[in-house]
Amino acid sequence: MLRRLGIAGRMSLLVLVGGAVILGVVVGVSAHVSRGMLERELEAKATALATSVANRLDAVERSITRSAVGIAHAVENLPVSREQVVTLLQAVVRDNPDVYGAAAAFQGGVPGTSRATCPYVYRHEGSLAVKDLAEGGYRFQIRDWYTLPMELGQPVWTEPYYDEGGGGIVMATYSVPLSTGTGETRFRGVVTCDVSLAGISGLIASLPLGEAGYGFVLSADGTVVSHRVKQYIMNETIFSLAEARGDPTLHALGLRMVHGESGFVPFTTFTTKTPSFLAFAPVGAEGWSLGLVFPKEAVTSRVRALGQTQILFGIAGFAGLLVVVLAISRSITRPLRHLDAATRALAGGNLDAPVPEPGGNDEVAHLAASFAQMQRDLRIHIDQLQATTAAKERIERELQIARAIQLALLPKTFPPFPERNDLEIYAVLEPAREVGGDFYDFFLLGEDRLVLVIGDVAGKGVPAAIYMAVTRTMIRALFREDSEPAEVLNRLNQELAEDNDSGMFVTVFCAVVDLRGGECRYANGGHNPPLVIRASGELEPVPSVSGYVVGAIEGPPFASGALILAPGDTLFLYTDGVVECMDRAGGLYGDARTRERLMDLRQTSCNDLIKGVREGLRRHADGAEQSDDITMLAFRLARGA
Amino acid sequence: MGRRLSITGVLVAVAATASAEVPATHVRLVLPWRHQAQFAGYYAALKHGLYAQDGLDVTIVGGGPGRDAVELVRGGQADVAVLPLSAALLAREHGGPVVNVAQVVNRSNLMLVAWRNRGIRRLKDLEGRRVSMWQEELSAPFLDFFGEEGIKPIFVPQYFSVELFLRRGVDACAAMEYNEYHGILQAGVDPSQLTVARLRDAGFGIPEDGLYCLESVARGNPYVVARFAAASLAGWRWVADHQDEALDLTMEYLRHDHVPGNRSHMRWMLTTLLPSIFPSAGDQWTFGRLRHEDYDRTLARLTDHGVVHLNLPFEVFCWSTETHAP
Numbered sequence: 001m002l003r004r005l006g007i008a009g010r011m012s013l014l015v016l017v018g019g020a021v022i023l024g025v026v027v028g029v030s031a032h033v034s035r036g037m038l039e040r041e042l043e044a045k046a047t048a049l050a051t052s053v054a055n056r057l058d059a060v061e062r063s064i065t066r067s068a069v070g071i072a073h074a075v076e077n078l079p080v081s082r083e084q085v086v087t088l089l090q091a092v093v094r095d096n097p098d099v100y101g102a103a104a105a106f107q108g109g110v111p112g113t114s115r116a117t118c119p120y121v122y123r124h125e126g127s128l129a130v131k132d133l134a135e136g137g138y139r140f141q142i143r144d145w146y147t148l149p150m151e152l153g154q155p156v157w158t159e160p161y162y163d164e165g166g167g168g169i170v171m172a173t174y175s176v177p178l179s180t181g182t183g184e185t186r187f188r189g190v191v192t193c194d195v196s197l198a199g200i201s202g203l204i205a206s207l208p209l210g211e212a213g214y215g216f217v218l219s220a221d222g223t224v225v226s227h228r229v230k231q232y233i234m235n236e237t238i239f240s241l242a243e244a245r246g247d248p249t250l251h252a253l254g255l256r257m258v259h260g261e262s263g264f265v266p267f268t269t270f271t272t273k274t275p276s277f278l279a280f281a282p283v284g285a286e287g288w289s290l291g292l293v294f295p296k297e298a299v300t301s302r303v304r305a306l307g308q309t310q311i312l313f314g315i316a317g318f319a320g321l322l323v324v325v326l327a328i329s330r331s332i333t334r335p336l337r338h339l340d341a342a343t344r345a346l347a348g349g350n351l352d353a354p355v356p357e358p359g360g361n362d363e364v365a366h367l368a369a370s371f372a373q374m375q376r377d378l379r380i381h382i383d384q385l386q387a388t389t390a391a392k393e394r395i396e397r398e399l400q401i402a403r404a405i406q407l408a409l410l411p412k413t414f415p416p417f418p419e420r421n422d423l424e425i426y427a428v429l430e431p432a433r434e435v436g437g438d439f440y441d442f443f444l445l446g447e448d449r450l451v452l453v454i455g456d457v458a459g460k461g462v463p464a465a466i467y468m469a470v471t472r473t474m475i476r477a478l479f480r481e482d483s484e485p486a487e488v489l490n491r492l493n494q495e496l497a498e499d500n501d502s503g504m505f506v507t508v509f510c511a512v513v514d515l516r517g518g519e520c521r522y523a524n525g526g527h528n529p530p531l532v533i534r535a536s537g538e539l540e541p542v543p544s545v546s547g548y549v550v551g552a553i554e555g556p557p558f559a560s561g562a563l564i565l566a567p568g569d570t571l572f573l574y575t576d577g578v579v580e581c582m583d584r585a586g587g588l589y590g591d592a593r594t595r596e597r598l599m600d601l602r603q604t605s606c607n608d609l610i611k612g613v614r615e616g617l618r619r620h621a622d623g624a625e626q627s628d629d630i631t632m633l634a635f636r637l638a639r640g641a
Numbered sequence: 642m643g644r645r646l647s648i649t650g651v652l653v654a655v656a657a658t659a660s661a662e663v664p665a666t667h668v669r670l671v672l673p674w675r676h677q678a679q680f681a682g683y684y685a686a687l688k689h690g691l692y693a694q695d696g697l698d699v700t701i702v703g704g705g706p707g708r709d710a711v712e713l714v715r716g717g718q719a720d721v722a723v724l725p726l727s728a729a730l731l732a733r734e735h736g737g738p739v740v741n742v743a744q745v746v747n748r749s750n751l752m753l754v755a756w757r758n759r760g761i762r763r764l765k766d767l768e769g770r771r772v773s774m775w776q777e778e779l780s781a782p783f784l785d786f787f788g789e790e791g792i793k794p795i796f797v798p799q800y801f802s803v804e805l806f807l808r809r810g811v812d813a814c815a816a817m818e819y820n821e822y823h824g825i826l827q828a829g830v831d832p833s834q835l836t837v838a839r840l841r842d843a844g845f846g847i848p849e850d851g852l853y854c855l856e857s858v859a860r861g862n863p864y865v866v867a868r869f870a871a872a873s874l875a876g877w878r879w880v881a882d883h884q885d886e887a888l889d890l891t892m893e894y895l896r897h898d899h900v901p902g903n904r905s906h907m908r909w910m911l912t913t914l915l916p917s918i919f920p921s922a923g924d925q926w927t928f929g930r931l932r933h934e935d936y937d938r939t940l941a942r943l944t945d946h947g948v949v950h951l952n953l954p955f956e957v958f959c960w961s962t963e964t965h966a967p
Contacts, residue, residue: 137707142800151773151797152810159804162899221807221828234901240827244905255829 007336008329015325016318023314030310031303038299039277043264046279050262050292053207053215054281057200060098061284064174064193065155067092067099072176072191075104082117089121090128092193100171100196103133105140106178106189116141122194149177149190157286160197160225162234170197170234172219197233201226204290212274212295220287222254229271241270253278257289269293335364339371351379395461402435402465409472410439414607422515423450426606427633428614430577436629437464437506438575439472443479448515451479454527454573454633455508458549467504471496471551475510485510485523486560489550493525493558496551505552509573518565518637523558525550528576531595533602535568535639539595542571570606570636572598577630581617584624589617606634668692668699668869671719673728675705676894677902678910679819679850680723681887682745682918686876688890695868703898706801711737720858721869726848726931726939727778727948733958734949739853740960743870744931745877748917748924749846751782754806754822755813755836764838768792770812773799778948783815785942786845819913823906847939848931849917859960866960874929881915884908931959 005013071088074080080088089102101122108116118133118140133140140146148156155176163171171194178188197217204215204226217226222237232241238254241247253265260282267278277299280291338356345353355372358365407429414426427440437457444450453475457464474495478488488510496506509530511522522542526549529541545561565571574594581589594613601612610632617630672680683701686692692699702719704710711732713719721742724732732739753772755761761770767787772794774780780796787794797811803821806814807828816822818839826832840846852870859866880887888907895902919928926932936955943949 139707142706142798144802144804147798147800148804148808148810151805152808156808159802162901221804223828231896235895236903237827237829239829240903240905243827244903251829258829 007333008326011329012322012325015321019314019318019321023311023318027307027310027314031307034306035299035303038302042277042294042299043279046277046292046294047262047264047281049207049209050279050281050290053204053292054283054290056203057217057283057288057290060195060200061157061174063096063098064195067096067102068155068174068176068191068193071102071104071193072178075191076178076188082119086119086121086130089119090130093121093123093128096193098195098199099193100169100199101194103140103192103194104178104189105133105146105192107141108188118189145173145175145192146190149175150187153177153187157220157284157288159219159221159223160234163194170225171195172197172225197225201233207292209292210294210298212297213293215290215292217283218254218257218289218291220258222258225288232270245270253280256280257282257291258287260287260289266296267293269295332364335368339368342371342375346375346378351375351382398462399433399435402462403431405462405465405469406431406435406437406439409441409469411442416442417444422638424606424636424638425450425634426610428610428631430614430626430630432577432626432629434460434627435462435465436460436577436627437468438577438629438631439468440573440631440633441472441475442633442635443476445479445483445512449483450513450515450635451483451510452513452571452573452633452635453508453510454530454575454631455506455525455550456527456575456577456629456631457504457506459504463502463504467502467506467551471506471508475508479510479512483512484560485512485521486545486547486558489523489525489547489558493550494554497554500551503552505549508550511571513565513571513635513637515637518567518569519562520565520571521560521562523547523560525558528574528579530571530573531598532563532565533570533572533598535566535570537599537602539599539602565637567637567639570602570609570634572609573633573635575629575631577626577628578613578617578632580628581621581626581630582624583620584622589620593620606636609634666696666698666865668697668721668865669702669719670699670869671702671708671710671713671722672704673710673723673725673850674703675900676703676891676898677820677900678888678891678907679914680894681880681891681911682877683723683873684876684890684894685879685883685887686872689876689879691872691875691879692869695872697865697869697872699869701894703894703900705900711735711739714739714853714855721852721854721866723850724853725778726851726936727781727943729851729853729958730940730943730949730951730953731778732853733951733953738856740856740859741851741853741931741958742859742866742960743852743874743929744848744926745851745874745929746849746914746917747920747926747928747932747935749782749839749841749849750818750913750917751779751840751846752816752818752822753783753813753838753840754803754816754825756806756809757834757836759809759812761812761836763836764790764843765792766836767794767813769795771795771797771810773797773803773805773811773814775799775815780815781943781946781948782840782845782847784946784948786840786843788946789845790843819910823909823913827903827906845942847942848926848935851931856960870929877918877929880911881919884911884915887911931955933959 071092074088075085085104089104093099093102101120103118103120105118106116116134119130120133121128121130144158148158155174158173158175160170160172163169173192173194175190175192177190180186180188200217204217207215209215214228216224218238219225222239223234224232224236227233239251242250242254256263257280262281264277264279267276269276275296277294277296278291280289283290335356335358342353342355355375356368358368410429416425425442429438429440437459439455441453442450455471457468474492475488478491482488489508507527508525509527511520513520524545524547526547529544531539531541533539542563543561545559547558548555579589579591579594597613597616601609604612613632670683687699687701710722710724714722715737729739729741753764755767760766774783774796776798799815803814803825805811852873854866888904888911891907892904920926933955940951
């Protein structure tokens, strides 16, 4: 996918991905950090709020305990009548808005009566009501607010209870034991002040705890005294909730709360199971506890809002970045595209296609400059190539001419003397691609003598061909004057060596065969000695005679050699192109193989002999190009001639 | 308070009509205590028509502080009461001619709960220590136990709460395993902080809740009483099979009467109580019936401790249609 995109697309994509990763990390880290900050902020706020609310509740508690202690003090120390007690209770309840109701319970009665009595003043429909709890079967003597201070001998806050006596509300009572004022501490009864828990719930409900936050109050036993779920109030303890949920953590938290600790802990709400934080603080001296719950959502929503803002800005930044990246990458790739077009034109053969020349000194400008340079170099190179090709073509033409010259001078008609049956002769010259300057010749001197010539000009091409033509012509001419081969070579050497500025020379073997007697006189100017294949089956080179290459220097005279050719004997003349015929690996055909081949073919006609050797060479070469001409000539005196 | 008044109003109205004629199909059942799972069987029998299908129109009246079930039965404001055996015998002692028509809770659930960190490791340690104790009939098995063991604690009256114990005002308190004990645990006390002893384990358990009515009522309406007893027991069987629904039903009564309490406490109560109602393999007693031996033993104990002075044959006390059929 990435590979299919252009550079601009790829850069944009990579920048986009890289930017997204960076943005993600930034948002994540900042969310983490800001969450921590917000949590700490919430903790400070919540703890402060919890403490402040606890203090307000403490104040309520103190005002109630003060009231109760005050009444108790009066009742204990003054000989008050029941009516006076009621008046006192009324005054306290009326003057203290925190006090819901107040009672004075006497187990043995008050001055003026011996019956148990318990006047109770409480708020009822906006005014104060009075009743006696000792009447109507209420049995105050079995109530916690009566028995606890009696048994414990000290003032107590009762657990909250649903009052059936007077108020008919959920309340808690502060109860102070009364003793006789005579020094001997004997229990007389109690003085109580009630606080309505509805008031506490109202206070909690009015707290600024946010939309989903709420507060709750636990009594010393862990009983839920105030909670937004009314069902919990008085029915559940924090421990029963922990039991119902099988949550030991909540149980442990409950113990911390009722043991008067304060703290700020993660918390799961009872009903909705909302992940939250709980700040808790003790209230009063009786082990009551206040808890303020703040859903984590309050923190996370702010973190989320922050994250959303960051992401929004990030995306906007991205869009801008993308535009910039696209613009930059397009400005980079525009000359590249033009270069691409120019390259295509160049590849199509248009060397004059304009090459863009972007300004600046960047890599693309360098590339364009290099490309322009390449185009110029290519143009020069092609010009040179054209010139070279022309020259080569000329050389090739010259070679063709040379080859034409070479071949034109050779006798090519076989049999050359169809009227004669006393001799057999066959020759072949296979020029190399670059003409080597080989030649052969034969002609009759009179009726009975045949001249055989084979030569190899040192050098190649047209000069070699011309030199060969000169040599051949001169040999022919010289043999017309003198039939002695050594003398012919002497004369030839003289002629050629004279004014030989080119330094060319030729190896020549020539022989004159007396067709009647078989005598063969010969001279050799540095050429491969021909081979004689006797009719009897032996193969031997012609005996060597002294003689240097022809045309190089005016030097020592050539010696004459002679041998007798019997009928059926074959004289095989050849140039070094035969023995030096190379296979593909550069291996030479060699003398031994040549001789072996000749021996194999000795019974055949000269024609077949030459063709047979040629075939052997072709197999050896196996298509390898030969650097030298291959020239062979076979002569045989007919049997019975 | 308003609801309470209305129920009392209904009760009074029913009582007024019932007193004119012998109660035939109207049966008023009064409980010895506030609504809780201890009475789930009766709620179930009413709710699921077990009473109705026996032609009974039953009203259940909750008890509690200030409402004496025995008095209501004696006064004719209620027809049947759920009473502990000891309370029924005490009613007899005070001239209330009640008879047992069914015995629901045959196994005792009384226990002593003590603070371990007050040095109470075993019950002997309670010698001379403050122990809060129920009054009269419920205290008899405890007094019996302490008497037999030769332990002399200082008794402090205990009424409807164990606050005094929770505030360490006493070293030990009396408790029902299915109620007060679990209440203490739900106040954040760990069982490891407590030393507990069940009276039945010490051999001092006596039967608890039974169904009682005046002998005259039973004699006058033997079949109504028998049908009521049978339907009540059937209610308990239903509860045993449908505990969650029974808890739902119980919670309805609690909420209706503003009785403090929570579901997990009611669950504890029910699961603790059911094995005391339905016998297991080793138990001598039968479901729903008061065992002769248990009656004799209980009477002897109460007599020994001077709680009652009765010469009351089992056959007179324990009513059945077979023996008392007219």
